[in-house]
Amino acid sequence: MNVMQPIDRIRGGVHENERHESGHKHVTGTAEYIDDIPEPSGTLHAYLGLSQRAHAQILSIDFDAVTSAPGVIGVLTAADIPGENDVSPAHKHDDPVFATGKVEFHGQPIFAVIAETRDAARRAAARVKIEYRDLPHVTDVLEAAAANYPLVIDPLKLERGDIAAGFAKAKNILEGEMRIGGQDHFYLEGHISFAIPGEDDEITLYSSTQHPSETQHMVGQVLGVASNAVTINVRRMGGAFGGKETQANLFAAVAALAAKKYHCAVKIRPDRDDDMTATGKRHDFHVGYKVGFDDDGRIEAVDAIFSARCGFSADLSGPVTDRALFHADNCYFYPHVRLRSRPLKTNTVSNTAFRGFGGPQGMVGGERMIEDVAYALGKDPLDIRKLNFYGGEGRNLTPYHQTVEDNIIGRIIEELETSCDYAARRAEVLAFNRKSQIIKRGIALTPVKFGISFTKTEYNQAGALVHVYADGSIHLNHGGTEMGQGLYTKVAQVVADEFQVDLNRIKVTATTTGKVPNTSATAASSGSDLNGMAAANAAQQIKARLVAFAAERWGVSEKDVAFEPNTIRIGAERIAFSDFIRIAYGSRIQLSAAGFYKTPKIHWNRSEGRGRPFFYYAYGASCSEVSVDTLTGEYQVDRVDVLHDVGKSLNPALDIGQVEGAFVQGMGWLTTEELWWDAKGRLRTHAPSTYKIPLASDRPRIFNVKLAEWSVNREETIRRSKAVGEPPFMLPISVLEAISMAAASVAAYRIAPRIDAPATPERVLLAIERLRRAAKNG
Amino acid sequence: MTVQIRSSIRFLLNHRLVELSAVSAVQTLLDFLRLDRNLRGTKEGCAEGDCGACTVLVGRLLDGRLKYESVNACIRFVGSLDGCHVVTVDSLASPGGPLHPVQQAMVDTHASQCGFCTPGFVMSLYGLWMENPKPSVTEIEKALQGNLCRCTGYAAIIRAAEAVSVIGDLDRDPLVAERAKIIQKLEALKDGKRVEIGEGSERFLLPASVDDLADIYEAEPNARIVAGSTDVGLWVTKFMRDIAPVVHLSHLDELRRITADETGITFGAGVSYTESFPLISKHFPQLIELWNRIGGQQVRNMGTIGGNIANGSPIGDTPPALIALGASVVLRKGKVQRTVPLESFFIEYGKQDRQPGEFVEAVRIPFVSENARYAVYKITKRLDEDISAVCGAFHLVVDGNGKVSEAVIAYGGMAGTPKRAANAEAALIGAGWTEATIETAMEALGKDYTPLTDWRASADYRLLVAKNLLRRFYLETQGDEPVRLDRKQAV
Incomplete structure (x- = not known):
């Protein structure tokens, strides 16, 4: 028996700055994405044929030129679907794989070409001749409302207090409206699916999906086979951001259909333009609001309607527009409140999940109200914010009747205000603007409170599968998917910590429906919370067996058996982990376990608009300073300071990466990323040449990002950490507000600048012109 | 003189020589590598x-010197790689061996998240490191303008x-330590022959010399001349257009010559933005920002001034700036050369003053006289790697009496071609260089242009900003107050 000297700690446990488990493979190009998997010989390639009309009846389709093109094997249409022609994640049967009879947006898939090469399939698809009869179309959300377009799903209403009494009591009432643009995900790896047919009804797919179980279900539904015939594998995605929560299903279904029909492996990968044209994006919103407040700026009542461009089908528009309402309060207590959603149908691609899931749009709307109140009263918006924060007697109830119990926004704001020297810098900005005629500066400090949990309660469950092999190596599998966020790394750290073994003993394997069933989408920032807990649970089951075995075999009490770094201590004896595992194996101890977790405490009654949809909240704040050129509307983000709450971080290095990345992505959404449809309903910003996500040179010139290291989740989450994927996405609302302040300076800050998002240089300059005219006239 | 013909292309791919005799004119380097x-x-x-x-990095020889540059493999045609060294991410570290320092x-810095963009960043940073071992943050940002990351x-x-x-x-880097050997290998590939591959309308050619190019193009004026392929590449990858027969230029050293005399600089049509930058920045400091904002680094390494002009785009980056400088284009057909002012080269949208079989051989840019003021402003949605919504170039002489004696103003993005502002110029010439004159000239711009609304900008914004750029130009001649954003170095 090998007696070990105890060591201090394992390598790569929780709370360590561990590197991304695939980092060394990313940099060498050896990390395998689906398009990199070696194809079996005879692999065929599918390419989608898309609608060239925004809304039209299909009168006829002539495939002659398609099928006679070189390398073409065949064409798939709705008629080739043995199961249902539907991939609606809302189960509304409004999301056909292939349009039949009519098309409802420009870019809607109508057919697929199967050919020997991708290039041949793509070229052939362009040769189709389709006769359309155009129908009136609507792309804009307000036009949709005016044209009495239907809602794609039931709206939500959140109501608390007495709205009429609230406004009656308010000394000041403001009404306003704001448009908030959508956003393309621009994951660097576009959609892709690769299907390999199996025996009987079986099929195996490699799919770039955040929701393998749903992809499995949808493929089964389209093929007309049970879920047990379909296996979905996802090792990693090259970015997703919500864009692969439901949107991967169609590609998977097409690859599967073709694979079954032609008995060949089939791959489908759209070109970037087609990916951006044919798949959903962040919802654009129109917010109409009315806010009542007293002379200090304390809000009395809020009434707002959030209208969303949902596109032609429901997809996730229900929960997305719900979440917009859940976050319209951000950190503020509204004594009397009514918030309504209006998920409108439009003849555009069906909008979908995107980091924040409607929350950012709701929060931008809420912050716009604060900004309006501040400009109306001639005050610093930060003072209005502080005045309205949750906290104090009777001021902790959200519009959805959940009590805010874990509020730390006060401390976060206070620390950030001090560390970034907000007051002095604001005074400096004001002084600068008095002197400078052309260049104006702005500064803003904005808070974030984001609710964590799926609002669809059943999604708040997860599974994991842990095997300890006889050599002491550990295999970890869980239902979460890796899209760059570092989930695999974090969960492995948790398992390493549970067993007290070095991280390199653990291999995380590709997510697959065959190992962990009925998983939820890796979404809602919940990946680590759910899968970390499930994996810990699996490890604990194995540990419990090992402890019982050790106690019995060595004749000690169970409490005298401990997992120490790479060692088991049994009474006074220490045994190397792998030696101990070999003994346990020899004694026929089960060394594998399926772990499970469900989030406690949460419940939600949508029809009543009441409950506790969120297990806890994550908080953060940022201060942004910008310079704006009032001749052109161009701007530069000069400095950003962030203080963000991730509870007790599982991996501070990865969490900082999430915060920095989310900030820049959110900043892109609010500044340069503009979706533009032409009069024919065609999206014309469908590639990086026309759709401008931030570059390295766009990131703030000074960018100080800190985690609130003192924060510990008061709820029992995995090692008291908090979710980090989405909350920091809303931090750059301060960039939008700082730009607004610079613009407002041309009218002596007396007029609310009300710049719509994204604040492109054009919108900024036109706002400046509008403010100048208003100041002159008034 | 009979030209000798070779019917294969030869280049080094990482550590191996590749010789291809059956390759399509539109085969991209990316598909070649992957498939x-x-x-x-x-x-x-994308x-x-x-x-x-x-x-990826492509090493090219010029006058015995080998320089590695980052390029976009997706829009680089394999046919253009004859005599080059292609270096891909796969070659940087041997399996199981130590990682390359980049x-x-x-x-170490947790710089990859999803990892999909990462190989591209690695190669851009590798290219930067070889040229500039200790870059400033601004230089790093410049080298990364052509690399998008959505995660970090x-x-x-x-x-x-x-x-x-x-x-x-x-x-100790292999490409540095073994430079002499690699140069030797590449020199050995240069045989002075014309390369001709494929049949009829499928074929592509690499002329042996500029004279050979002139012969080929005169005989076959419907051929497509491709220099940097930063635009033509997209005709293939995005519009699936058949562009063969193709004549590549990027290997022609003669077209990469730069000659300066006392009155100006002549750039061969094949000079890339990157190659032209040292002399541009020395003699035309007003163009530094514009040059640094053309595409990303990869595009500047591939794209040429000649191509930017010959292409005739109304939103090309260099034409307004060069028109305002009074640049001219040297055109050649067969043995005949002619020189035309750049502004008259652009006739209307999609139409240039270029005869069948005639090609752009060089661009001549005269220096700015000492008493003249010159400025160029590019307006985009995103600062870098974006196409102009509006680009304005202003060239003006104010005489000893404070009156404008010469004015050339040209805009891109305001009409179907890069176009001079005749009415605004007329409003300025002979008038005092004053606020009132500027106001008048700004109004006159409304008569010069009827811009379009598209995804880059609305017509209203284009006209408004075009006017304001003229004001900016005026204000920059008045006082010290900054009238442009101070593009700060990040920390």
């Missing part, structure tokens, strides 16, 4: 030269770029 050679470290993100996931720096927010990648020189020793 033909199974080198799948290089990724496709297939239009904007995201940089497909970045790779190690990226891992770039902060960690910048930290990685700064760390490379700390952990790596450039002298």
Whole structure:
């Protein structure tokens, strides 16, 4: 028996700055994405044929030129679907794989070409001749409302207090409206699916999906086979951001259909333009609001309607527009409140999940109200914010009747205000603007409170599968998917910590429906919370067996058996982990376990608009300073300071990466990323040449990002950490507000600048012109 | 003189010589790497030269010197690689061996998240490191203008770029240490022959010389001349157009010559933006910002001034700036050369003053006289790697009496061609250089242009900003107050 000297700690446990488990493979190009998997010989390639009309009846389709093109094997249409022609994640049967009879947006898939090469399939698809009869179309959300377009799903209403009494009591009432643009995900790896047919009804797919179980279900539904015939594998995605929560299903279904029909492996990968044209994006919103407040700026009542461009089908528009309402309060207590959603149908691609899931749009709307109140009263918006924060007697109830119990926004704001020297810098900005005629500066400090949990309660469950092999190596599998966020790394750290073994003993394997069933989408920032807990649970089951075995075999009490770094201590004896595992194996101890977790405490009654949809909240704040050129509307983000709450971080290095990345992505959404449809309903910003996500040179010139290291989740989450994927996405609302302040300076800050998002240089300059005219006239 | 013909192209791919005799005129380097050679470290993100996931290094010889530059493999045609050394991410570290310093720096600083853009960043940073071992943050940002990352927010990648020189020793890098041997190998590939591959309308050619080019093009004026392929590449990858027969230029050293005399500089039509930058920045400091904002680094390494002009785009970056400078184009057909002012080269949208069989051989840019003021402003949605919504160039002489004696104003993005502002110029010439004159000239711009609304900008914004740029030009001649954003170096 090998007696070990105890060591201090394992390598790569929780709370360590561990590197991304695939980092060394990313940099060498050896990390395998689906398009990199070696194809079996005879692999065929599918390419989608898309609608060239925004809304039209299909009168006829002539495939002659398609099928006679070189390398073409065949064409798939709705008629080739043995199961249902539907991939609606809302189960509304409004999301056909292939349009039949009519098309409802420009870019809607109508057919697929199967050919020997991708290039041949793509070229052939362009040769189709389709006769359309155009129908009136609507792309804009307000036009949709005016044209009495239907809602794609039931709206939500959140109501608390007495709205009429609230406004009656308010000394000041403001009404306003704001448009908030959508956003393309621009994951660097576009959609892709690769299907390999199996025996009987079986099929195996490699799919770039955040929701393998749903992809499995949808493929089964389209093929007309049970879920047990379909296996979905996802090792990693090259970015997703919500864009692969439901949107991967169609590609998977097409690859599967073709694979079954032609008995060949089939791959489908759209070109970037087609990916951006044919798949959903962040919802654009129109917010109409009315806010009542007293002379200090304390809000009395809020009434707002959030209208969303949902596109032609429901997809996730229900929960997305719900979440917009859940976050319209951000950190503020509204004594009397009514918030309504209006998920409108439009003849555009069906909008979908995107980091924040409607929350950012709701929060931008809420912050716009604060900004309006501040400009109306001639005050610093930060003072209005502080005045309205949750906290104090009777001021902790959200519009959805959940009590805010874990509020730390006060401390976060206070620390950030001090560390970034907000007051002095604001005074400096004001002084600068008095002197400078052309260049104006702005500064803003904005808070974030984001609710964590799926609002669809059943999604708040997860599974994991842990095997300890006889050599002491550990295999970890869980239902979460890796899209760059570092989930695999974090969960492995948790398992390493549970067993007290070095991280390199653990291999995380590709997510697959065959190992962990009925998983939820890796979404809602919940990946680590759910899968970390499930994996810990699996490890604990194995540990419990090992402890019982050790106690019995060595004749000690169970409490005298401990997992120490790479060692088991049994009474006074220490045994190397792998030696101990070999003994346990020899004694026929089960060394594998399926772990499970469900989030406690949460419940939600949508029809009543009441409950506790969120297990806890994550908080953060940022201060942004910008310079704006009032001749052109161009701007530069000069400095950003962030203080963000991730509870007790599982991996501070990865969490900082999430915060920095989310900030820049959110900043892109609010500044340069503009979706533009032409009069024919065609999206014309469908590639990086026309759709401008931030570059390295766009990131703030000074960018100080800190985690609130003192924060510990008061709820029992995995090692008291908090979710980090989405909350920091809303931090750059301060960039939008700082730009607004610079613009407002041309009218002596007396007029609310009300710049719509994204604040492109054009919108900024036109706002400046509008403010100048208003100041002159008034 | 009879030209000798070779019917294959030859280049080094990582450590091996590649010789191809059956290759399509529109075969992209990216598809060749991924599909033909199974080198799948290089990724496709956009297939239009904007995201940089497909970045590889291409080493080209000029006058015995070998320089490695980042390029977009997605829009680079394999046919253009004759005599080059292509270096892909797959070759930087041997399996199981130590990581390359650039790779190690990226891992150490947590600079990859999803990892899909990462090989492209690695190659861009590698290219930068070889040219500039200790770059400033601004230089790093410039080298990364053509690389999109959607996950990290770039902060960690910048930290990685700064760390490379700390952990790596450039002298021990294989491409540096073995430079002489590689040059020898590449020199051996140069045989002075014309390359001709494929049949009829499928074929592509690499002329043996400019004279050979002139002969080929005169005989076959419907051939497509391709220089940097930063635009033509997209005709293939995005519009699936058949562009053969293709005549490549990028290997012609004669077209990469730059000659300066006392009155100006002549750039061969094949000079890339990168190659022209040292002299441009020395003699035309007003063009530095514009040059640095053309495409990304990969596009500047591939794209040529000649191509930017010959292409005739109304939103090309250089034409307004060069028209305002009074640049001219040297056109050649067969043995006949003629020189036309650049502004008259652009006739209308899609139509230039170029005869069948005639090609752009050189661009001549005269120096700015000492008493003249010259400025160029490019307006875009995003600062870098974006196409102009409006680009304004102003060239003006104010005489001893404070009156404007000469004025040339040209805009891109305001009409179907890069176009001079005749009415605004007329309003300025002879008038005092004053606020009132500027107001009048700004109004006159309304008569010069009827811009379009599209996804880059509305007509209203275009006209408004065009006017305001004229004001900016005026204000920059008055007082010290900054009238432009001070593009600060990040920390």
